[in-house]
Amino acid sequence: MAVLQFREALRAAMTEEMERDERVFLMGEEVAEYNGAYKVSEGMLEKFGPKRIIDTPISENGFCGLGVGAAMSGLRPIIEFMTFNFSFVAIDQIINNAAKIRYMSGGQFDVPIVFRGANGAAGQLAATHNTSTESIYSTIPGLKVIAPSNPDDAKGLLKSAIRDNNPVIFLESEVMFGMKGEVSDAEDYIIPIGKARIAREGTDVTIVAHSKSYHIAMRVAERLEENGYSAEVIDPRTIRPLDIDTIVDSIKKTNRCVIIDESNPYASISSEITFQIQDRAFDFLDAPIKRITAKDVPAPYAKNLIEYYMPQEEDAYQACLSVMYAK
Amino acid sequence: MAKQTKKAPARRKSTTSRAKSAAKAKDPVGMSVVPDTLSFSQEFDTYPAGKYTHEELGLNEDQVIAMYRNMLLQRRFEERAAQMYGKQKIAGFLHLYIGQEAISTGTATAMKIGTDSLITAYRDHGHALALGMSANEGMAEMFGKIGGCSKGKGGSMHFFDKENRMFGGHGIVGAHVPVGVGMAFAHKYKEDGGAAIAFYGDGAAGQGAIHEAANLMSIYELPAILVVENNQYAMGTAVHRAFGQTEFSHWAASYGVRGAVADGMDVFSVIKAMQDALAEARDNKPTMMEIRTYRYRGHSMSDPQKYRTKEELDAKKNEDPILRLKAYLLDRNVTDEKTLDAIDEDVKEEVMASVEFAENSPAPDLDTIYDDVYDSRDYPYLA
Numbered sequence: 001m002a003v004l005q006f007r008e009a010l011r012a013a014m015t016e017e018m019e020r021d022e023r024v025f026l027m028g029e030e031v032a033e034y035n036g037a038y039k040v041s042e043g044m045l046e047k048f049g050p051k052r053i054i055d056t057p058i059s060e061n062g063f064c065g066l067g068v069g070a071a072m073s074g075l076r077p078i079i080e081f082m083t084f085n086f087s088f089v090a091i092d093q094i095i096n097n098a099a100k101i102r103y104m105s106g107g108q109f110d111v112p113i114v115f116r117g118a119n120g121a122a123g124q125l126a127a128t129h130n131t132s133t134e135s136i137y138s139t140i141p142g143l144k145v146i147a148p149s150n151p152d153d154a155k156g157l158l159k160s161a162i163r164d165n166n167p168v169i170f171l172e173s174e175v176m177f178g179m180k181g182e183v184s185d186a187e188d189y190i191i192p193i194g195k196a197r198i199a200r201e202g203t204d205v206t207i208v209a210h211s212k213s214y215h216i217a218m219r220v221a222e223r224l225e226e227n228g229y230s231a232e233v234i235d236p237r238t239i240r241p242l243d244i245d246t247i248v249d250s251i252k253k254t255n256r257c258v259i260i261d262e263s264n265p266y267a268s269i270s271s272e273i274t275f276q277i278q279d280r281a282f283d284f285l286d287a288p289i290k291r292i293t294a295k296d297v298p299a300p301y302a303k304n305l306i307e308y309y310m311p312q313e314e315d316a317y318q319a320c321l322s323v324m325y326a327k
Numbered sequence: 328m329a330k331q332t333k334k335a336p337a338r339r340k341s342t343t344s345r346a347k348s349a350a351k352a353k354d355p356v357g358m359s360v361v362p363d364t365l366s367f368s369q370e371f372d373t374y375p376a377g378k379y380t381h382e383e384l385g386l387n388e389d390q391v392i393a394m395y396r397n398m399l400l401q402r403r404f405e406e407r408a409a410q411m412y413g414k415q416k417i418a419g420f421l422h423l424y425i426g427q428e429a430i431s432t433g434t435a436t437a438m439k440i441g442t443d444s445l446i447t448a449y450r451d452h453g454h455a456l457a458l459g460m461s462a463n464e465g466m467a468e469m470f471g472k473i474g475g476c477s478k479g480k481g482g483s484m485h486f487f488d489k490e491n492r493m494f495g496g497h498g499i500v501g502a503h504v505p506v507g508v509g510m511a512f513a514h515k516y517k518e519d520g521g522a523a524i525a526f527y528g529d530g531a532a533g534q535g536a537i538h539e540a541a542n543l544m545s546i547y548e549l550p551a552i553l554v555v556e557n558n559q560y561a562m563g564t565a566v567h568r569a570f571g572q573t574e575f576s577h578w579a580a581s582y583g584v585r586g587a588v589a590d591g592m593d594v595f596s597v598i599k600a601m602q603d604a605l606a607e608a609r610d611n612k613p614t615m616m617e618i619r620t621y622r623y624r625g626h627s628m629s630d631p632q633k634y635r636t637k638e639e640l641d642a643k644k645n646e647d648p649i650l651r652l653k654a655y656l657l658d659r660n661v662t663d664e665k666t667l668d669a670i671d672e673d674v675k676e677e678v679m680a681s682v683e684f685a686e687n688s689p690a691p692d693l694d695t696i697y698d699d700v701y702d703s704r705d706y707p708y709l710a
Contacts, residue, residue: 025516051516054547056543057539057542057543057546059539059542059543061505061535061536061539062505062508062536062538062539062540062542062543063505063539063543064505065502065503065504065505065506065508065509065536065539065540066505066506066508066509066512066540066543067509068505068506068509069446069494069505069506069507069508069509069510069511069512069513069523070509070510070512070513070516071509072494072506072509072510073444073509073510073512073513073514073517074513074517075512075513075516075517092499092502092536093502093505093506096498096499096502097497097499097502097503097506101495102699102700102701102702103480103699103700104477104480104481104485104487104495105477105480105481105485105487105489105495105699106475106476106477106478106479106480106481106487106699107478107698107699108477108487108488108489109487109489109494109495110702141700142700142701144701164702165702166701166702
């Protein structure tokens with residue numbers, strides 16, 4: 001095991017896949033000469049040269065479309081968004097072209113492309129720079145959506161995403177890029193897309209949480225343990241396809257569920273997981289499912305407001321007590 | 328012969344030096360970066376109708392007759408499609424290519440089919456047939472049958488033919504043009520000697536995607552040709568009502584690429600323009616081209632065409648690209664009327680056979696609705 005920052009794990013995944021496959025290239029704003037807006041691609045220009053590490057003008061629609069055309073032609077582009085907030089000017093390319101061309105062409109054209117970059121809130125950036133896009137992209141058939149919570153998953157899943165023959169949305173986070181964690185140094189370390197990780201085993205309540213929210217879940221589980229309760233924490237890792245089997249198996253054991261989801265709540269990932277749980281495990285539930293999400297408003301700027309906007313650890317803790325009828 | 332365009336980088340350089348000398352002369356402090364006057368000139372390659380013969384373009388008589396047959400196939404295919412739409416055999420949107428056949432056939436004639444790539448918008452039947460898609464596959468697609476090119480998943484607007492490197496038929500106006508630039512990117516990346524051509528309508532020229540695509544192909548020096556098929560109307564909006572600069576080839580100067588104008592009513596003009604543009608593209612010099620044409624039918628099947636006069640339409644019909652090629656073939660004794668009539672009969676039979684094929688092809692099984700969403704060999708999670 002090596003200890004890597006999240007950004008270093010991402011870089012390692014891209015580097016290994018580019019060494020393995022000539023068809024893989026990285027394109028995006030400031031990925032080459034600036035060495036990456038968040039230093040994810042630092043040193044990659046020097047290693048691979050300008051043919052494969054490609055700076056773009058600020059033209060997300062244009063370079064995402066370029067990526068789709070290159071993917072249809074047999075290349076395997078990695079398209080970096082400085083943040084996924086800017087993916088909205090390219091959403092036509094992602095939703096109408098990347099996701100649908102395979103289907104509309106009757107399976108003639110594959111679109112093996114990864115769109116990756118920072119997603120979700122990152123502090124006092126106000127409404128346009130703090131959007132969680134999971135539910136927007138995972139509602140589209142044809143896309144896969146991955147949102148890892150730690151460097152090890154980031155590496156293993158990004159390598160899988162690059163090898164996948166389908167368009168993949170790979171969601172990272174500005175506030176996690178510097179996070180350190182142990183990363184497997186197994187040769188060719190691959191984590192299959194669509195497999196959840198049981199981060200902590202428990203018997204009294206299941207907490208489902210991905211990306212940054214996973215870390216809230218782990219802190220809540222610690223507090224519960226200190227007070228004599230055993231929480232099971234599941235990180236779905238992949239949003240679409242969702243590993244609902246692992247979640248349902250856990251609920252059959254704990255009979256209770258709390259979901260922590262940084263998205264705005266309406267029609268969100270937590271909504272979908274809740275539907276699937278009641279569909280598959282209605283008779284196993286001993287309490288209504290609770291969710292802790294961002295507030296149902298655009299993200300504000302003021303320090304106290306943006307802190308309040310985010311899913312609160314205390315709320316999650318109280319929700320767990322509530323579904324256990326422990327208060 | 329067309330005039331050769333000056334090299335873009337040299338032009339940029341001269342503008343810069345002019346700016347510097349103007350600043351030196353007028354600004355006592357020597358700090359101004361704005362010249363007193365600024366102008367640019369770029370010569371645009373033009374390809375007028377009636378200027379080229381097949382011999383000059385390196386085509387033999389058999390090839391020209393085959394071109395005639397292909398243009399007629401597109402015409403009869405579209406006429407029959409309109410009829411089948413009336414009979415409700417074809418649903419959804421149907422956009423006919425009637426009047427624009429010289430563009431598709433001329434382009435396909437200049438291309439290396441199987442090496443070069445092409446992408447277009449939703450008025451796509453002509454390009455697909457010109458590149459080699461069978462009338463059967465096209466008609467069956469519009470009938471929503473399993474024998475269609477996209478197995479009934481795409482319909483009229485989404486003709487795809489991977490074998491002939493026809494990258495679709497696309498329904499969102501302008502969105503496919505960056506994709507076309509990506510196809511060119513892949514040709515250069517793979518060094519396979521191919522070039523990519525992206526067609527779009529004059530209406531699509533208003534989309535920001537065109538601007539981004541043109542700029543990207545310029546800075547990356549891609550083997551790309553962006554072609555606006557200017558048929559004068561975006562649905563009912565005449566070009567002059569939608570654009571401040573209606574000389575579309577002039578847009579090329581803004582992106583530092585070669586500009587060209589061809590006459591879409593003369594197939595030889597199109598061939599020559601495409602031959603030149605493809606030669607430039609293979610040298611990684613992209614082109615923005617306008618091909619002037621005219622759509623004889625409405626935008627789609629539900630268009631009452633109140634935005635233009637019957638006189639305008641009649642005048643344009645005298646320029647019909649198929650009649651023009653027919654006159655050329657007869658004037659030059661390439662062939663005789665009897666042979667051309669026989670070709671027409673043959674084409675009509677091929678199109679009728681495609682209707683029969685489409686009728687007899689089964690509708691897709693309901694189970695196929697889940698097919699081709701994902702490359703699902705490793706994806707057991709979908710219902």
